[in-house]
Amino acid sequence: YSVKVKKPNTGDNLLTNAITSDTPGGNCPPGSTDPKCTTTTPVSGLEIAKTADKASANPGDTVKYTVTVKNTGQTPISGATFTDDLTKVLDDADYQNDGAADVGAVSYVEPRLTWTGDLAVGQTATVTYSVKVNDPVKGDKKLTNVVSSETPGGNCPPGSTDPKCGTTTPVSGLLIRKTVDKKTVVPGDTVRYTITVTNTGQTVQTNATFTDDMTKVLDDADYQNDATATVGTTSYTAPNLTWTGTLGIGQEATVTYTVKVKDPDTGDKKLNNVVTSGTPGNNCPPGSTDPNCSADVPAKELTVRKKADKSSANPGDVVTYTVTVTNTGKVDLVGDQAARVTDDLSEVLDDADYQNDAKAAPVAGGFTFTTPNLVWTGDLPVGQATTLTYSVKVKSPTTGDHELRNGVSTNTPGTCPPMSDDPDCTTVTPVPGVELVKKADKSVVNPGDVVKYTVTVRNTGKTKLTGATFTDDLTKVLDDADYARDGAATIGTVSYAQPKLTWKGDLDIGQTATVTYSVKVRKPATGDGKLANAITSDTPGGNCPPGSTDPKCTTTTSVSSLKITKTVDKKTVKPGDVVKYTVTVTNTGQATVEKATFTDDLSGVLDDATYNGDAIATTGTVTYTAPKLTWTGKVEPGKTATVTYGVTVASPPKGDRVLRNAVTSDTPGSNCPPGSTDPACGTKTPIPPVPQPPVRPKPPNLAETGSQIALMSLVALGLLAAGGLLIARTGRRSGR
Numbered sequence: 159y160s161v162k163v164k165k166p167n168t169g170d171n172l173l174t175n176a177i178t179s180d181t182p183g184g185n186c187p188p189g190s191t192d193p194k195c196t197t198t199t200p201v202s203g204l205e206i207a208k209t210a211d212k213a214s215a216n217p218g219d220t221v222k223y224t225v226t227v228k229n230t231g232q233t234p235i236s237g238a239t240f241t242d243d244l245t246k247v248l249d250d251a252d253y254q255n256d257g258a259a260d261v262g263a264v265s266y267v268e269p270r271l272t273w274t275g276d277l278a279v280g281q282t283a284t285v286t287y288s289v290k291v292n293d294p295v296k297g298d299k300k301l302t303n304v305v306s307s308e309t310p311g312g313n314c315p316p317g318s319t320d321p322k323c324g325t326t327t328p329v330s331g332l333l334i335r336k337t338v339d340k341k342t343v344v345p346g347d348t349v350r351y352t353i354t355v356t357n358t359g360q361t362v363q364t365n366a367t368f369t370d371d372m373t374k375v376l377d378d379a380d381y382q383n384d385a386t387a388t389v390g391t392t393s394y395t396a397p398n399l400t401w402t403g404t405l406g407i408g409q410e411a412t413v414t415y416t417v418k419v420k421d422p423d424t425g426d427k428k429l430n431n432v433v434t435s436g437t438p439g440n441n442c443p444p445g446s447t448d449p450n451c452s453a454d455v456p457a458k459e460l461t462v463r464k465k466a467d468k469s470s471a472n473p474g475d476v477v478t479y480t481v482t483v484t485n486t487g488k489v490d491l492v493g494d495q496a497a498r499v500t501d502d503l504s505e506v507l508d509d510a511d512y513q514n515d516a517k518a519a520p521v522a523g524g525f526t527f528t529t530p531n532l533v534w535t536g537d538l539p540v541g542q543a544t545t546l547t548y549s550v551k552v553k554s555p556t557t558g559d560h561e562l563r564n565g566v567s568t569n570t571p572g573t574c575p576p577m578s579d580d581p582d583c584t585t586v587t588p589v590p591g592v593e594l595v596k597k598a599d600k601s602v603v604n605p606g607d608v609v610k611y612t613v614t615v616r617n618t619g620k621t622k623l624t625g626a627t628f629t630d631d632l633t634k635v636l637d638d639a640d641y642a643r644d645g646a647a648t649i650g651t652v653s654y655a656q657p658k659l660t661w662k663g664d665l666d667i668g669q670t671a672t673v674t675y676s677v678k679v680r681k682p683a684t685g686d687g688k689l690a691n692a693i694t695s696d697t698p699g700g701n702c703p704p705g706s707t708d709p710k711c712t713t714t715t716s717v718s719s720l721k722i723t724k725t726v727d728k729k730t731v732k733p734g735d736v737v738k739y740t741v742t743v744t745n746t747g748q749a750t751v752e753k754a755t756f757t758d759d760l761s762g763v764l765d766d767a768t769y770n771g772d773a774i775a776t777t778g779t780v781t782y783t784a785p786k787l788t789w790t791g792k793v794e795p796g797k798t799a800t801v802t803y804g805v806t807v808a809s810p811p812k813g814d815r816v817l818r819n820a821v822t823s824d825t826p827g828s829n830c831p832p833g834s835t836d837p838a839c840g841t842k843t844p845i846p847p848v849p850q851p852p853v854r855p856k857p858p859n860l861a862e863t864g865s866q867i868a869l870m871s872l873v874a875l876g877l878l879a880a881g882g883l884l885i886a887r888t889g890r891r892s893g894r
Contacts, residue, residue, distance in 0.1 A: 176190075177195050204235060220288050223325065224284065229282075253268070254289060271287060299360045349416060355405065362406055365402055369435070390411050460568050462574040465481075486572065497535070498533065498534070498570065499533070500531055501567075502564060511550060518536065518545065589619055592699050593616045594702045622666050623697065625697075626671075637685030637686060639678055645675040649670075652673060686748075716749035720744070720825050723838045724841055726739055730846055736770070743791070745798075750793070754828075756828070774801070787803060818842045819841065
């Protein structure tokens with residue numbers, strides 16, 4: 159049998175077990191110390207822990223790393239090793255080539271530092287090395303690195319998430335940028351200076367500061383004592399203006415002030431000043447040559463403007479965006495400093511699809527699209543401009559918030575920084591939307607019922623709807639019902655031109671109109687037994703365009719309908735005959751009739767016949783309480799129930815010699831309600847009289863011959879004719 163050692167190992171790094179046997183004569187009874195009965199297998203183990211001596215660092219600081227490697231297993235480790243990949247450190251710092259270890263050896267092949275050594279059980283090796291943060295910092299202002307080890311039993315295998323294996327040291331950063339609102343001045347001009355201070359590092363800047371030495375300005379101009387700051391405070395002691403403030407990560411402070419050129423100008427005719435700062439990580443330390451620190455050297459600036467070709471868009475529309483990008487600064491934006499513009503389409507793609515058609519001219523540059531961001535990058539020399547175009551197609555139907563909202567941004571100084579609310583950087587294109595819901599107050603109706611329809615029309619979009627409309631085609635309703643001409647609306651108007659009802663109205667954003675109208679089902683039913691209709695709307699953004707399958711747009715109401723037919727198996731009968739009646743009940747409607755019923759009143763039969771007590775039904779139940787026979791049962795659409803029963807004609811008949819009866823039904827939708835004149839509901843069977851033989855005259859004397867015999871013959875013929883005429887008239891009365 160076998161076991162598999164856990165990875166990582168969570169135990170004491172020792173596999174110790176013993177067999178025991180209660181079998182007499184064995185060498186391994188419980189408590190035996192016989193070495194044959196036990197095995198002990200040591201497991202290797204290595205614990206690595208990495209630390210940095212600083213929680214955060216400033217440009218120019220040295221950060222020392224310490225890695226301890228401890229053999230926590232039960233076996234000596236030969237050739238234990240780890241590697242520290244410094245890739246994400248060296249963008250901000252330089253390795254100092256000072257790797258050292260108290261056990262084993264350290265080697266370095268950029269960007270990786272490697273340690274290898276032998277460790278006895280329980281032994282620890284300590285490895286140290288350091289990096290120096292660049293000044294100024296050029297990377298992401300974050301020293302992030304992780305050690306990894308292929309040595310079995312270690313806690314830092316490749317891909318490990320153990321926090322002991324890595325360190326992250328944020329680096330401070332402060333970007334100071336000074337601009338002036340004029341390229342040249344004349345006496346009397348007012349010149350405005352703007353200094354922005356942005357915390358570009360990964361640590362909070364507490365009491366950040368700068369000083370603007372205006373010595374070479376005040377010979378030509380006068381300070382106007384109007385310094386303001388969006389964050390922090392300013393003070394002025396001639397010739398220096400000083401700002402101090404605390405900035406969170408990414409936060410920006412803007413300081414502005416003005417000078418007025420003297421008239422006449424008595425100075426050197428040049429306004430030249432430089433800001434300096436002693437705050438760690440800033441770009442303007444004393445002696446800095448960074449052009450952002452002075453007002454008379456070139457500065458980067460990228461001006462971005464965005465427009466959409468539509469102020470509002472309908473589902474299915476294509477919206478084209480135009481973005482102009484202009485290098486309005488004094489530094490060429492090329493190579494690794496190329497202009498870069500990003501359009502975040504997050505709040506567009508919920509309602510539209512990007513058409514993959516981006517292009518730029520005259521500077522083509524290059525586009526990349528990784529949902530939801532479209533990014534353009536290109537070289538723009540000073541003064542160069544290019545125009546970007548791309549489009550989206552609004553979904554039909556729309557699925558989002560009915561608003562195409564997006565903004566372009568660039569990290570190059572100028573207009574449209576990330577999160578800018580500048581209206582030149584953003585576009586908002588509202589999309590109309592309308593939700594229609596139709597309901598009927600009944601799902602099943604009987605002939606004579608009134609069905610009330612309610613349609614709600616809600617403006618779910620971001621634009622006012624002018625002339626919103628829908629049409630309800632009642633074609634498949636009017637075969638069974640009549641429109642009540644009672645259309646009404648809380649907003650807008652209702653019109654009717656058979657067979658269509660139309661609503662039209664204006665709806666503000668979020669507003670709802672309620673439209674009601676009704677139909678009355680004909681009695682008796684005349685159509686297909688189904689009130690089926692659908693509303694349609696050509697209003698953009700609606701859920702009920704022609705051909706829509708949205709169930710909210712339609713209603714179907716079934717009409718109860720029952721066809722009853724009664725037949726008899728004989729046209730005429732004679733005394734003693736058995737007469738068989740058949741009644742069929744067919745559900746010709748679209749709804750199941752749970753308790754269909756009819757009653758056959760046999761009063762007009764039982765004066766001449768006797769009920770045989772033999773009624774049967776293919777479904778449902780038959781009962782008889784003289785003189786009425788009643789059937790009740792459930793009939794599904796299209797199904798038929800058949801009821802049969804018989805009577806025997808009395809001999810002789812004692813009544814009116816006519817078997818006359820009709821079925822009636824109180825079931826809604828039947829063709830045989832009480833008082834119905836439908837011939838299918840009843841039968842009439844006459845009982846003709848039995849003809850009697852004629853009376854023969856007495857025979858004449860044989861001596862009497864001649865004319866007397868002829869006379870008697872004429873009398874006999876007359877009697878026979880009269881008897882025939884009587885029988886015919888009796889038959890006609892029975893038929894009536």
